Amino acid sequence: MSELRFEGVSVHYGSRRRGTTAVDGVDLTVPDGAIVGLVGESGSGKSTLARAAVGLAPVSGGRILLDGAPVRQPGPVQMVFQDPYSALDPRMTVGASIAEALPRGSDRRAEVERLLAQVGLPADRAGMLPGRLSGGQRQRVALARALAARPEVIIADEITSALDVSVQGTVLNLVRDLQRRTRLSMLFISHDLAVVRYVSDFIAVLYRGRIVESGPAGEILAGPRDPYTHELLAAASRTKE
Template sequence: MSDLVFDAVSVHYGHRRHGLTAVDGASLTVPSGQVVGLVGESGSGKSTLARSAVGLAPVSAGRVLLDGTDVRRLRGRHRPLQMVFQDPYSSLDPRMSIGDSIAEAMPREAGRGADRRRSEIARLLEQVQLDPDRAQMLPGQLSGGQRQRVALARALAGRPQVVIADEITSALDVSVQGAVLNLLRDVQRQLNLSMLFISHNLAVVRYLSDHVAVMYLGRIVEAGPTEEVLGDPRHPYTRELLASLPGHDSAPLNGTGPPEAADTDPHHPPSGCRYHPRCPVGPLVHADRTVCRTRDPAEGAASRPHLAACHFAATDDLPYPTLLRGDRTP
């Protein structure tokens, strides 16, 4: 079993009163052997939540658990949880050969002996569909797609139980994004890895993920099986993300919905529902829905469809787009 659990995790930067809470009480489970897609616009806290699992962001409250053990108690260089970062150009040391970069991440027993080390490097490069002869090359001699494959091989060198992939195709040319995504899907299935896949692209998340979670302003606002969430979204923010996808006739909901809609300041989030200042079914449109301004919808999320943090998640106030498995390829 390799469940990764974010248990009411908060990440706060700066002074208590004047700092920024990038993640606020987020709870999410990545089940063993499955892929959870985490989506949301830039600044929603996706990457910060991921970084909290590998010790790159300070956990101010809550816990990150791997098979019931707090990840902060995992000692040693080779942890069972590895991360592949967004930018393939900065995630590798430009002065080290790609073989040395991969070897650096190996458990001690795997890299013991020159022949064994070379054999393991070759195996990992082949696993990510790169010629083992490239082991002596520097990162600057590779394309962006090849570098990202090396970054994946480096993560796999640690023999992880869980991999976190943070926007790993967003910096790549469109022509190579699909190949990297197919590789990631194949490797996850072959090794039965648990995976947290972070993206702003719902179509890509639908392609890879068994479950999807939607994040807004530091909080998880909707989560569930991918087909259910994207086929019947319950939170208006999820509907907005779907409406913004290319090919949908609907305009983004916040562009045509409530008058005086405005983005919120993450340093000073609004009371009640954090989405209400731009919500197309909230108090800016329905004056009687004052509950959105005063009560946190997360309190009753467990009883709503898809754990939606919306007081009116079960209502159908306006038509909305869907994204089912047969609708789109990445």
């Protein structure tokens, strides 16, 4: 079982009087073996919540639990960032970047090749520098690097927003395929509801640091209750047109 749970999580920056609350009392569960899509506009607190889960943002209130215990850092929750180029050391080969995340004692060469194959890249990419790869290929490498740590949960933060539209679909298909094969729990974050609904089993809508609506994807899409969710659905429909 690999259930990630946020219980009343808040993230506050600055002083009480002059600070900013980026995340405000969020309750959210990522069930074992499921993809939860977290959607909201820029500045809603999505990335802050993700960073809190991996220890990159301070939690000022509440708890983040994995299978009922506090999440260890560094630990079984791995994050894939929006910009794969900045997430990879440009001076390290693809193979070295992936191998760096592998547990000790692994057959590194064989594992790197296996992980590259898992994300749809040939073994010869291991000897290349990130700058020689396309954006979509770099994002595949970032996914392979996250998988190398043998996580129980992956957080994908806007991983298609920096990619060309023609490439986004292939990465989304890869995410769905990986999750089905590995049964990893995943929190998939995007500002685009059209993207979120393509991969998600459950959807949670974040607005100004708070969850305003959540539930099974089919229910949220078929009968949204919150006005903000209606706005996101309308925007997704216009994009599709």
